[in-house]
Amino acid sequence: MKVSRLKRIRETLAKGMMWCSMLLVFGLLVSVIWTIFSKGMKAMSWDMLLKLPGGGFYIGKEGGFLNAIVGSLYIVGASTLLGLVVSVPVVFFLNVYLKKGSRLAYVARLAFDVLFGVPSIVYGAFGFTVMVYFGLRASLLGGIIVITLLIIPIFIRTMDEATRNFPRDILDASFALGATRWETLKVVVRQIAPGIATAALLSVGRAIGDAASVMFTAGYTDSIPTSLSQPAATLPLAVFFQLSSPIPEVVDRAYAAALVLTVTVLLISIVGRFITTRFSKNKV
């Protein structure tokens, strides 16, 4: 009798704790979104999305932050593409070309884990050093390169995770039919397509929201860059700079930029989920 009561209390306690944690996390999410929406909507208008800033981004109250939206899209788009181009072959090499239990694969994975953990400001500092060495100034190209470096480990780790759980039998089945490794890759792609999509989503999420790495490398400007060598504004830096302004209207604009950033990430996630489900159709 006593034991069963004790068990019941323990059960209730554990359940209570889980509920508390759930509520805490959920509450946090709601309050973040609420803060951004309530403050951001005050300054939000079509002008914000469609016009360039007037009178300087730090003190100017006119115009919008189209420069930051376009800059972010340029950098994220290009670096995601570049990241994919570099990462996909690495993942295939690790999982299809190298044999199971390969030492090189082990060392490579360890290296990617370390790179994954490196803070983005370090990537920024590294990028900055390299740019100084080559005599480059803060530019769209610098931003793209550093963000690509930043997201490559995310890409590789996420795709690798998806590919490692990949049934080896599928490889054998394909090889047994007389397929070469190259031909087998096409089968692998079909199987890990959802993994690639998830990796791209995570990378885009990280790339679009990172301020530290682009601060020194992409710089900031009030205009839209027309070449790779011009500096480019980004949404996180639009938030950062405007939030530190003494003028309340400019601070509100920072929240509007944060709102755009959040909604973009949300949209990418939803669209990504949709695409992932479609890709998973034939997954084994």
Added chain:
Amino acid sequence: MAIEVQKLNVYIKGNHILKDVSLTLPERQITCIIGPSGCGKSTLLRTLNRLIDTTEGVRVEGKVLVDGTDIIGSGAEIIELRRKIGLVSQRPCPLPMSIFENVAYGCRINKMFKHRRQLVYHVQRKLKEVGLFDEIKGRMRAPATRLSIGQQQRLCLARSLAVQPEYILADEATSALDPISSKTVEDLFVSFKQQYTIVMVTHTLHQALRIADNVVFMYLGEVIETGPASDVFNHPQHELTQRYLSGIFS
């Protein structure tokens, strides 16, 4: 069309897995490889189509003559060899594609047909051969994973047959199936022995008794006894074979 194995030794990361294996796998017959778990049955099978190459730290010595050509060594045409030797694995393993594409895949990579119409006809014929066509008619575009496990295994068999192999290797191909599907697949193998040389690893002695023409009994990486099924089952020569067949160990 027979396969001849001569003094085959396989080492994986220094462990001696197959020890001096020598045997003949006669053509157009079913040879069942029996023996307790870990005796090297699957390793032997994977060596026959060189899938063993994908294992890390493997070293193969000796000869495996397929149609008189030694397939061990770097000069061997592995891709053509694998096409010639179909494999049906333990668990059905459909490729992440539709039912139709699963069977068509091998034909496509081997560039077997010029026209799509020929390919469609060929795929349908192979699906009919394994008795799957009527069950899945109209669902050819559906993902292969939607099929039941038994159907998936027959699909894998059709996929192997589609590239027109001469040999079929089956690694406990019925062990993951329910009794009815298992019987269906088993019957298929029996009906195929007119056209193909079949090598089957099996864990169940009853299955070997039912379908084998020849039996190879392996123990700890060595071939203990080999010969016609009736001889090995009725008059085992070696004491280990006698003990295994009487169920003293498994």
